[in-house]
Amino acid sequence: MKYFTTLLCCCLVSISWAQTYRISYVNHNFSHPGISIAKPQVLTYKTITKNKKKGEKVIGKQNILLPQFTYYNQIRTQNNFSLGCEIVRQRHRMKPANWQFETGLGIHYVRSFNAGKTFKIEDGEVMRVRFAGQNYFAPSLSYSVGRDFLKKRPNPISVYLKPQAFFLMPYNQSVVPSFNLQFGIRLHLKQQSNA
Numbered sequence: 273m274k275y276f277t278t279l280l281c282c283c284l285v286s287i288s289w290a291q292t293y294r295i296s297y298v299n300h301n302f303s304h305p306g307i308s309i310a311k312p313q314v315l316t317y318k319t320i321t322k323n324k325k326k327g328e329k330v331i332g333k334q335n336i337l338l339p340q341f342t343y344y345n346q347i348r349t350q351n352n353f354s355l356g357c358e359i360v361r362q363r364h365r366m367k368p369a370n371w372q373f374e375t376g377l378g379i380h381y382v383r384s385f386n387a388g389k390t391f392k393i394e395d396g397e398v399m400r401v402r403f404a405g406q407n408y409f410a411p412s413l414s415y416s417v418g419r420d421f422l423k424k425r426p427n428p429i430s431v432y433l434k435p436q437a438f439f440l441m442p443y444n445q446s447v448v449p450s451f452n453l454q455f456g457i458r459l460h461l462k463q464q465s466n467a
Contacts, residue, residue: 292312292458292460293309293310293458294308294309294310294338294340294432294456294457294459295307295310295456295457296308296310296434296455296456296457297455297456298342298344298453299452299453300346300352300450300451301450302451302453304344304345304346304347305344305345306344306345306352307343308342308454308456309340309341309342310338310339310341311338311339311340312336312337313339314336315336315337316335317332317333318332318333319331319332319333319366328367329367330367331364331365331366332363332366333362333364334362334364335359335362336361336362336374337358337359338357338360339355339356339357340354340355340356340358341353341354342354342356342452346387348387348388349386350384350385350386350405351384351387352382352383352385353382353385354383354410356378356380356410356412357379358376358377358414359376359378360374361376362374370419370420371417371418372416372417372419372430372432373415374414374416374418374432376413376414376415376416376436378412378414379409379410379411380409380410380411381407381408381409382407382408382409382410383405383407383408384406385403385405386405390404408440409441409442410438410439410441410450411439412439413436415435417432418430418431418432418433418458419432429457429458429460430457430458430460431457432455432457433453434452434453434454434456435451435453436452436453436454437450437451438450438451438452
């Protein structure tokens with residue numbers, strides 16, 4: 273529990289200093305609602321300009337480090353928290369359209385807490401187990417499609433759709449696939465932030 277608390281504090285401090293945020297509604301396995309907060313950090317960035325018959329085409333390419341915190345609730349069963357980080361390859365088609373395409377590979381620490389009270393029998397006595405739940409390691413794969421709106425502003429608001437597949441392990445001595453679908457917005461609070 274103390275390790276999870278330390279990781280949570282570090283993640284929240286990092287997010288509190290962010291100039292760009294990604295906030296999304298999470299639908300886990302098509303039935304469990306949640307929320308995700310992420311703070312992208314651009315590692316590399318380059319822009320390519322091409323002259324086409326229909327006009328100028330501008331494409332931005334960047335690699336992004338994406339730490340994120342996610343919570344989702346399995347109603348009447350458990351609450352789940354996830355801390356993770358993805359390496360994301362983004363392709364930003366700035367002209368003529370303003371679309372963003374991202375492919376990500378990540379690792380996550382997932383902690384589940386049982387809903388309600390959990391008890392165990394030890395030496396013939398019934399004892400309550402506090403903070404009962406499971407710990408998982410979860411590699412992930414993701415792909416997202418997004419678009420900038422309000423382009424006349426120096427810091428546009430973007431929306432995106434991001435399917436993300438997880439592989440929880442160990443889960444009863446095996447690996448179990450899991451799926452998130454995120455509907456989110458990117459808030460650019462710093463001028464010329466493209467992440």
